[in-house]
Amino acid sequence: MPTSPNRRTLAVVVLVPVLAALALWAFAWPAARVAPRDLPVGVAGPAAATAQLQERFARAGEGSFDVHRYPDETAARAAIEDRDVYGAVVASPGGPKVLTATAASPVVAQLLQHALPSAPVTDVVAAPPGDPRGTALAASLLPLALAGVAAGALVTLTGLRGARAVTALLGAALLVGVVGAAIGGSWLGVITGGWGTTAGVLALTTLAVGGTVAGLAALLGRAGIGLGALVIVLLGNPFSGVAGAPELLPAPAGAIGQLLPPGAAGSLLRSVAFFDGAAAAGPLTVLVTWAVLGLTAVLAGARHTRATAPTATRHRPAAPAPAG
Template sequence: MAVTSASGPTVPASRRVLAVMVMVPLLAALALWAFAWPAARMAPRDLPLGVAGPAAAAAPLEQRLASHEGAFEIHRYADEAAARTAVRDREVYGAVVVTPQGPHLLTASAASPVVAQLLTQAVAAQSPPGAPAVPVTDVVPTPAADARGAAFGASVLPLALAGVAAGALVSLSGLRGGRAVTAVLGAAALVGLTGAALAHSWLGVLTGNWWAEAGVLALTVAAVAGGVAGLHALLGKSGIGLGVLLVVLLGNPFSGAAGAPHLLPEPAGLVGQWLPPGAGGSLLRSVAFFDGAGAAGPALVLSLWAVLGVTAVLVADRRRPAPAAGTSAAPVPSQAAAAPAPRA
């Protein structure tokens, strides 16, 4: 039986029950796919890897690494100094230096502890049986307080949730125009300061410039909050749902923060870097551990999300029709409502 209300007939109760029964499993399947599929298919895919040393000596190693089709993207360097510079500049995740004594592996666990371990195993597998262990130098190590990078990887979801909460609260509280933008940016700035105080000053999992890290955290939250508020301004309440889908269900598992974007199946790795969680994680790595190397791309992505989001909020506020002259904002009761009820 359909339920009626003052605004007209509503959806029958049986259909609403059926909608809940169908939508919940679909959302669960989507969440399982988004989180479990990338984790189950982690493997190197065009992973940037350097090979340094004389061409004649490095060629056999380069050919053996290239035999893993699609796994590595080989970059050639003249010597160990050039390879170390490339690792610090985030051009490659690591480099194999061919020396007269044998191969020497350079890694950067700060870029990804998972990739550093993977490279160590891959290079060791290329050594002849009985050969001594390949020496490994961690050029840019992870902080001692977060040797496995677990705390860094876990920081993406809280930032995403903070941004979604800020964008949703601003939208649903009725803030419009400049006040909405001020609330979004103010909340993002405070989250950035709080996050830097916790992650850098207290936990010690970030080791870069304190203010730069706070700025990255704030920009990440502003990108998420601005995106959610902008989608709400364009689409209404369904825009908040779309924002949650993009940022939490897709952006978080596709971010590559716990491993690396080059370990995720395509197109997850690429899509994740165009969403705020992935771009924010990459930018935070660059600022916290690599003196800003490789920061331009992620910073541009986050800035686009933030600017486009607040622009949508401002444009939607200007397009909202103003009340007609001589009318008040309060609704005028109808004659039927104002008339007294007839006596029995």
């Protein structure tokens, strides 16, 4: 039975503030609580010297830094390039020096520089000249998420089902990947990895989001579009940690963000663009899992619709015979 205009008015009056409060919490809470939490960093050099450096990190507070020890600067550099740590402090005869990786996180690099303001700094893996602060890379995630939500919503609203829906989602994701790589890589120079690899990551991200939204809609109806958008945009984007690092967000936001497509996409993009694929397996697995589950739900929803359609027809009351 349709609801009355008064009830619909009340629903709008109540629902909009609730959504606003949820959005403010999701976006403002992590930003207001940025601080290192088990942030992986390294110290390198003789044991006595590294113990002093480790004590300096410990003074920042219990649980702030996850300190890894390395025998020398070469080992510390290798750990940064493998994405085991965000940076390191090396004990040398002339005093400590700081190794950073602005490509991994300009925010963390700045944090390490502020911790030892008089120490010389070497940027082991530098951010691209077109995006030295990483802001353009971070800003690229929201358009990808919105493109994926739009693809899933359009597939649902246009009535595409089953294999045709999957084909539409795959085609849209592929074109988004090509366009994104052309803009972010070829034009802006924000992403410096291989063009094909970049396009593949962007396409997979769009497919993971679009498949999730369309899959939820196939199982739950049009309400699934709203649920998918809520999870991806209002949680996945602010919890992604791509503007700084997941370890800078309050628990459990950073961990949750890495299990959602936007956070996994940000980590995977950094790995393939700047670190020759180091530490790419985890975020790649997350994106593939979301994409496979979403597309499976799309196909399952279509099969369920076909299976129930004959039943509904069979139980439909017969039309009355024409008079006369």
